[in-house]
Amino acid sequence: MPGMNASRPSVSTAFLDRLEAQTQATMAAAEPPSTPFAGAPKADRSHLTATVEEAAGELHRIVRTLHADPEVAFEETRSAALLAEVITNLTGAAVQTGAHGVPTALRAEVATAGFDPQRHRTVAVLSEYDALPEIGHACGHNVIAATGVGAFVALARLISSGSSQVEGKVVFLGTPAEEGHSGKEVMAAEGAWEGLDAAVMTHPYGYDVVDVLFIGRRLLRVTFTGQPAHASAQPFQGRNALDAASLAYQAIGLLRQQMPPSDRVHAVITDGGTRPSIITDSSTMQLYVRSAYPETLLDLSARVERIMHGAAMMTDTSVEVEWDHYPPSLPVRGNLTLGAHWARSLAERGREVLPAGVVPDVLAASTDFGNVSVRVPGIHPMIAVGTPDQALHTREFADAAGGPRGEAAAVDGAIGLAHSAWDFLADDELATAVAQEFADAGGPLDPATYFA
Ligand SMILES: [Zn+2]
Ligand SMILES: [Zn+2]
Known part of the structure; x- marks a missing residue:
């Protein structure tokens, strides 16, 4: 806090204003991402949408409860318990708490009856749920928590319904301690990212955009x-x-x-x-x-x-x-082939998703999902919760994440993740293109040894 006689300097917003104008101009000219791949059968996609809509009340409850009771990195015990409770209640799936060496990490999985890892794919859906000290869920991880849970619930119930021909496995991973730490890298040491073919999550933001730079x-x-x-x-x-x-x-x-x-x-x-x-x-x-x-x-x-x-x-x-007292975070390598399926799904919800490159790279931050995205193909699209002028890690953004916009994003985001994951399991050509993009970007990297 400034002293009695000190006052904070006034800071010009001229550069930010220019960036905002530039972003608006790029947005106006931008074509939404599109995909040449069919993805999952329409009936499956509709089933997933309907299940998330049915579960909307529980997703809203996650958004509000976590927002009212924020827990910081590695201390997310009540948040983790709520997520596990909702998943078990809605799917019957057992949820492991303390997964992959982190007491507040979660893991659940559901596979189709004839699942064979040699022939079928495995996709992970991720939730974060840690808050920031003092300003709570100003990064909107309460919304991320609900999107991951909603997607997993929809995917698990589609599998248990037996109504789909698609085969594969879906893993839910609750990943603590993103803020100021690298919980996902701690989990890596205990095998969290092994046996996966793709990983999907979303993050609240001021825009709907398929990919932004995370350094x-x-x-x-x-x-x-x-x-x-x-x-x-x-x-x-x-x-x-x-x-x-x-x-x-x-x-x-x-x-x-x-x-x-x-x-x-x-x-x-x-x-x-x-x-x-x-x-x-x-x-x-x-x-x-x-x-x-x-x-x-x-x-x-x-x-x-x-x-x-x-x-x-x-x-x-x-x-x-x-x-690296905490594990390093590598830049996020967003898979745009799979990201286009997220965009297609969000468009069905009435959101127009911007392509990569619209948000200026100068605004970049970092996330421990980077380390996941260099191990397996992954998407980390941003979903609009705040308004474009509301930055992450502010009280304004925390208010948005705990209100109706956060609740709406939880439902739309869950549908987007469920569709992206199921499209990936269903469509061999899509999966091949996703893997090719990953290989072209350098293939797998091990962050634990990269800097050694
Ligand atoms: Zn943050
Ligand atoms: Zn965040």
Whole structure:
């Protein structure tokens, strides 16, 4: 909080206004995504839609209950319990809590009678349900929770009805701790993403858009160690670790001018000493390092690390560089072939889904779904909950996510995910094209070893 006499600076919105105008112009000219593939039989798609509509009351209850009772990363016990309860009540499927090594993670699965992993495909539907400290569900994960549950319920009930010829397996994965963590990568160590052919989820946003840029992110902790001394009596006997952090901080600022435009480095100095009269002998920095591609994230990581060593050298201190206290998140590799099926389904709900590239890349953040999307083909489309001027992680967005717009998005999103997943199981040509796009984008990557 600013002090008594301090006031916050006023910040021009001129650039944001330009971006908004540019987005509006691109939107007006944009063609919605389209697909050449038939997907699932019409009767199956109608069955899925009808089931989600029947379950709408329960999906609304998830949206409202989580919103009123937000739980932060790794502490989502009541949220996870509610999701498990709704799934079991509506499908009879057993839900495992504490799946894949995370106490608040969930897993359930349903397969068709003749399921054979050699011949049939498996698709996962994901829910997130963690909130932000203080501002609650300002990222709308209460809506994500409901979309995943709604989709899984519809898919499971279509399978149990026996009315479809389509074969395959559907897995529900409740994935905790997206905010500031990488819960999905923690789950990866316990096999969450093995045996899958595709993974689908959606995220609330200001627009309906099939794909936006989510850049990769690594966390870096740096400790400089110097020599303490009396800052007045014998400063020449000291080696100043705060100077090292200060130089590193300045050098990051200079580095920014020579970075690719979508790269980001943010730093804070979390420990800079104790008393002005003591030369600081230990200082600590924390940094986020972000980039749009795995290989550019690797390159940026090396440049930042060299800055830290340079700052230590200039100040005659030593440095310890610790990467990725939480697992790194790679950029999201959205599968546009499958995304087009999401767009087709949302269009049936009266939403016009924008193609990839409409939202300026400069507005990018990061998500742990990136690590899923480089292991298996995945979609992470955005569904309109707020208005275009409402940014994620604000109180305004939290209000929208907990209200009628959040409830409507939960139903439409669940239908979109159910249709996309079932289309993928049903249509061999679609599935081949999805796998081809994934292979063309570089094939599978293992985030756990990529930066090693
Ligand atoms: Zn968020
Ligand atoms: Zn989010």
